[in-house]
Structure formats: structure tokens, C-alpha cells
Amino acid sequence: MTPAARMQAAIDLLDLIIASARDDGAAADTLITRYFRERRYAGSKDRRAVRDLVYRAVRAYGDPPASGRGAMAGLAREDAALAALFDGSAHAPAPLGEAESGPDGSRLPGWIADRFSALIDEAEQAALLDRAPLHIRRNPLIASNAETLARWPDARPIEGATYGYALPTGTDVPDDGTAEVQDAGSQFIAQACRAAPGLTVLDLCAGAGGKTLALAADMVNDGGLAGRLIAADAVRDRLARLTPRADRAGYGGQIETLLLDSGREEAGLRPLAGQCDIVLIDAPCSGSGTWRRNPEARWRLTPARLERVVALQARLLRLALPLVKPGGRLVYAVCSLIDREGRDQIQQIVRTDPLWQPVHSTGSEQAPGRSWGEGTLLTPAHDGTDGFFFAVLEKPC
Structure with a gap:
């Protein structure tokens, strides 16, 4: 898979994950496993790269984004390397539009932030979405x-x-x-x-x-x-x-x-x-x-x-x-x-x-x-x- 094709795969997976979260369906890891089981052409490096892109987006948005493209396009607005992958080539996402913006900076769902313990400051919120040891x-x-x-x-x-x-x-x-x-x-x-x-x-x-x-x-x-x-x-x-x-x-x-x-x-x-x-x-x-x-x-x-x-x-x-x-x-x-x-x-x-x-x-x-x-x-x-x-x-x- 080309880097741009990996980006499109991440967008497709995010669409599945967003819908599944809304409908109380399968977990993200399960969806990712199923996705690649049906795409045997994707090698281990492809799978790892796509998974990293998916979870980078999931961690960035406290509330579910409207779509997988919206999620990745938002991150691309803040990362030139990601933006370059929206090149419209074969199996790649279409070029970015002017209105596609990034996350609002909150890593917690908007409705829940004030219900957390007072000890959960910005540093704790960031650590709560880091990779686990x-x-x-x-x-x-x-x-x-x-x-x-x-x-x-x-x-x-x-x-x-x-x-x-x-x-x-x-x-x-x-x-x-x-x-x-x-x-x-x-x-x-x-x-x-x-x-x-x-x-x-x-x-x-x-x-x-x-x-x-x-x-x-x-x-x-x-x-x-x-x-x-x-x-x-x-x-x-x-x-x-x-x-x-x-x-x-x-x-x-x-x-x-x-x-x-x-x-x-x-x-x-x-x-x-x-x-x-x-x-x-x-x-x-x-x-x-x-x-x-x-x-x-x-x-x-x-x-x-x-x-x-x-x-x-x-x-x-x-x-x-x-x-x-x-x-x-x-x-x-x-x-x-x-x-x-x-x-x-x-x-x-x-x-x-x-x-x-x-x-x-x-x-x-x-x-x-x-x-x-x-x-x-x-x-x-x-x-x-x-x-x-x-x-x-x-x-x-």
C-alpha cells in the first residue's frame, strides 16, 4: 500500500469505528482485525501504519468526529506530512477542502469534563489518552x-x-x-x-x-x-x-x-x-x-x-x-x-x-x-x- 492508500484505509476504518460507537457495535480493535482479514494484500507494515493513524485520530477527538475523512483532514491541517497524503491519486483521499478543520483541543467528551475528579488536570487528561505501558x-x-x-x-x-x-x-x-x-x-x-x-x-x-x-x-x-x-x-x-x-x-x-x-x-x-x-x-x-x-x-x-x-x-x-x-x-x-x-x-x-x-x-x-x-x-x-x-x-x- 502507498502512504496515501494507508490514509484512505484509516479514513474507511474511522467511519466504521464512529458508526459502531454510535450504535454500540463492535470495538475498534475488532473492526480493524476484520478489515485486514478481508484485505490480505496489506502487509504487516501497512497494518501497523494504518492502525497508528486510526488511533492517532481517536485520541485527538474527545467527541466523535462527523466522519473518518473529517477526523483525518482535521489532523492534516496541523501536520503537513499528513496533508500531503490527500493527493487524489489512485486509492488516495481527495485533496483537502478549505472548510476542513482540526479538533477543538479537548480530549474528553464535552458533557463529561466537569464530572471528573478535581485532581484530573490537563496533564492527567493528556496521560489518560497516552499509550498504556x-x-x-x-x-x-x-x-x-x-x-x-x-x-x-x-x-x-x-x-x-x-x-x-x-x-x-x-x-x-x-x-x-x-x-x-x-x-x-x-x-x-x-x-x-x-x-x-x-x-x-x-x-x-x-x-x-x-x-x-x-x-x-x-x-x-x-x-x-x-x-x-x-x-x-x-x-x-x-x-x-x-x-x-x-x-x-x-x-x-x-x-x-x-x-x-x-x-x-x-x-x-x-x-x-x-x-x-x-x-x-x-x-x-x-x-x-x-x-x-x-x-x-x-x-x-x-x-x-x-x-x-x-x-x-x-x-x-x-x-x-x-x-x-x-x-x-x-x-x-x-x-x-x-x-x-x-x-x-x-x-x-x-x-x-x-x-x-x-x-x-x-x-x-x-x-x-x-x-x-x-x-x-x-x-x-x-x-x-x-x-x-x-x-x-x-x-x-
Whole structure:
């Protein structure tokens, strides 16, 4: 493909991505994969170049542009090298028109900017749309620190993450149970649970089990899982992915799975009432803290969707409170930097249930994040992680 043909391919893909975001269709990565599956003539360099152009545009516009051509033409107004690709040759976009202008400079959707935590300044907004680093969590049941560093000599231990390492982007991480790709922020949240051998631990929104396996690492004793670790979720397909991952990690048959009936979760959780030393709620959310991994996701978020997840988060918190035994702890987390999903949810619990005592983890050099309300905010620029809010509440004995 010529450079100009790559530009036209990027325009075509952006049209698909914009329409899919509007109609809640397939994700950008899926659309890109399908596009090139049907165009075998495109080599690896072509695919990489087109993908880079697409995501450059996606990151530049807080609100969805009107069209793929409009998105790339706007960037071309600020970049002469891109403008030269609009040459009208075969398989190339037509020359630029006078009225085609660039992005307005805002990288956040216009309706949402004032809903972000006050700590999210311009530097944080920029970092939120940068390329994400590659973090892994070592599985201590299989690999030692020395073995991990021998396998990945360029690995850099992540300060504060017991089993965490940063790898150069593009490093191959085989799916063999030795290590899991997991952002450092997720690792910090699992550590805040303080899971330990002999405890009963519930991961209430386990999904495919990334944080469940991180909790398992802290519950290992004599080469196996000691205690009771339960992974619960209301989505069967998602929860089913945990079993083979647990098998590869060496926890086969040791982690319980609990499939909940959506809308009737209370009945499924009733046997656990007052039984859990730790309950982790990694709640469904807007995903606004992970936009550097999925930048087109901000084009999908709407005020109505935000309202729905906020209501669901509040319901999950109310479901979880009775499950914690006296002296136990509830850890609530969202991969969001919107206060309604994080700080405000916990403040509501503390106001209406004064029995629960917040435990603040920040304030020392070793603790990541910044104190925010009754919890902690992790952000890309400040902490090098995805954006998270998490809070720890303890139930007195």
C-alpha cells in the first residue's frame, strides 16, 4: 500500500469505528482485525501504519468526529506530512477542502469534563489518552523473582506492587500461567484487600478472574491455596474464562465459582452472609480510567449509561455489606475517575452506615495514589497506572 492508500484505509476504518460507537457495535480493535482479514494484500507494515493513524485520530477527538475523512483532514491541517497524503491519486483521499478543520483541543467528551475528579488536570487528561505501558503480575506459585528476571531481562519491578513488573511495550507474555498481564493499579487494589491464608475471600464482580488470581497469590501456603476464595459474577461466559486461567496458574479446583442470577443476586449470596473476611467489589463502571487502552470507549459513554452504572454500583455495595463478618473489610474499586462512581459512592455508605470505618492507605512513601474523599485515586500521570478509585472499609468487631 502507498502512504496515501494507508490514509484512505484509516479514513474507511474511522467511519466504521464512529458508526459502531454510535450504535454500540463492535470495538475498534475488532473492526480493524476484520478489515485486514478481508484485505490480505496489506502487509504487516501497512497494518501497523494504518492502525497508528486510526488511533492517532481517536485520541485527538474527545467527541466523535462527523466522519473518518473529517477526523483525518482535521489532523492534516496541523501536520503537513499528513496533508500531503490527500493527493487524489489512485486509492488516495481527495485533496483537502478549505472548510476542513482540526479538533477543538479537548480530549474528553464535552458533557463529561466537569464530572471528573478535581485532581484530573490537563496533564492527567493528556496521560489518560497516552499509550498504556505493559505491566505483568508474577505468579509466585510457579515463578520466583529470579526466574522472572531471567525470562524477561528488561523487566523492571514496580514499586509497591509485590509481584509486579513493567515490560517494554510489545514484549511477548505467553499464556502459560507464569505471569498475567495486569495493570499495576489492579495489583495495588488486590493488595489493599490484604488477603491471607486461612481467610474467606469473595471477589463479587470477578469477571474473567484477573483480580481473583491476584488474591489467590496472597493466599498461598505450602504450595497451594489456603482458605476459601470465591469468584462470583452474573455473566456466565465471562466467569467461565477463569477456570482455564486458574488451571494454568496452578489453582485448579481450588477457587470456587459462583454464577449469580442477574437481578436476583441476593438469593445466591445469602449463604455467605456474615461469612466473609474480605469482599472485593471491582464494580462495573464507565471505564473512564482505561481510555488509554480503549480510547474510542469515551465515544460510547453517554449520560444515560453513566446513570445506569452508578445505580448498579450502589446496589452492589448494598448487597455486599451484609456479607462481611465483624472485623472484616470491604474493598470497593472502579476503573473510573468520575466522582459519582467512586468518591461519592463511598461517602454515601459512610454517611448512612457509620458502623463502617474507612481505612486510608495513602500518606506514606510506599503507598501509591492520592487520598480522595474516603478512598484513594490512582492516575496515569501521578502513578503510572490506569485511572482507578478504590476505598477500604472495615466493619468493627
